Amino acid sequence: MSETVKAPATAPVVAAAEVAANRRRGGDIRVVLSPKTVGSTSGFMGTLTLRPGEYVTEHYHPYSEEFVFVVEGTLVARVEEVGVFEVSAGAGFMVPIGARHRVWNDSDTEVRAVFHLAPLAPRPELGHVDTEQLPAGGEGMSQPDVGAPRR
Template identity: 40%
Template sequence: MTATQSKTKKLAMGPEDVATIEDRGGEIHVLISPTSVGSTKMIMGTATVPVGGKVLQHAHPHSEECFYVLRGEGKIVFEDGEVPFQAGQAVLTPQGQAHSIFNTGEAEILVVFASGPLAPSPKEGHIILEQED
């Protein structure tokens, strides 16, 4: 057994090890999850949003979500206001709060995100509230 593997699952994951999710705006790689490494309390991954792009309005009914901005700048829009962010900042989305993310800068946004606790099922963890234009 190596340092990157447990008895049953790989413990170190990269974007090449998981599917790319593209139906929410931007690209998402869920690196740490129950299916990828057997996590039981949270998920973690990376997301990008292209220049001028947005992540569709959605909510996480069972979880808080946070992300750390590695590159770019934008705003997260809640029902009662918006919060600008830039590289070097962390952002918290409270459990159940509907939100969307807009890239307002001149570079692609790259974030590392985490969310927990887990929803009863993946489908219940991320509820899309709007459709693409």
């Protein structure tokens, strides 16, 4: 029988609910463990929640690999040089450094995923390059003009 051990008060434990949602690229993205929240030096980790029809706009990371693990639902991904594929709960995928990628929820149920990027870019503003923008007023919203996946 395993015993649950509570983290000491000084441990770098951060709850996703304590972190503000970033909706600028679509969906609900929360960077939970990062240089800013726990002083990490090699990468960062967070959560992604997509309601039906939501997506995260296309982008790439010039310095980092991205690892995505789907916890609930089925995520659709498009990764440059790979193509479009579905990832169901209990499975994950990796996005190579510099590969353009986009994810979306084509289903009628919510998708929840965890992501990790490493290594860190030399400066935060160099870590993420947008190649697509959300339509005006579409930040994090599930609307027909925002939710339609661009394959």
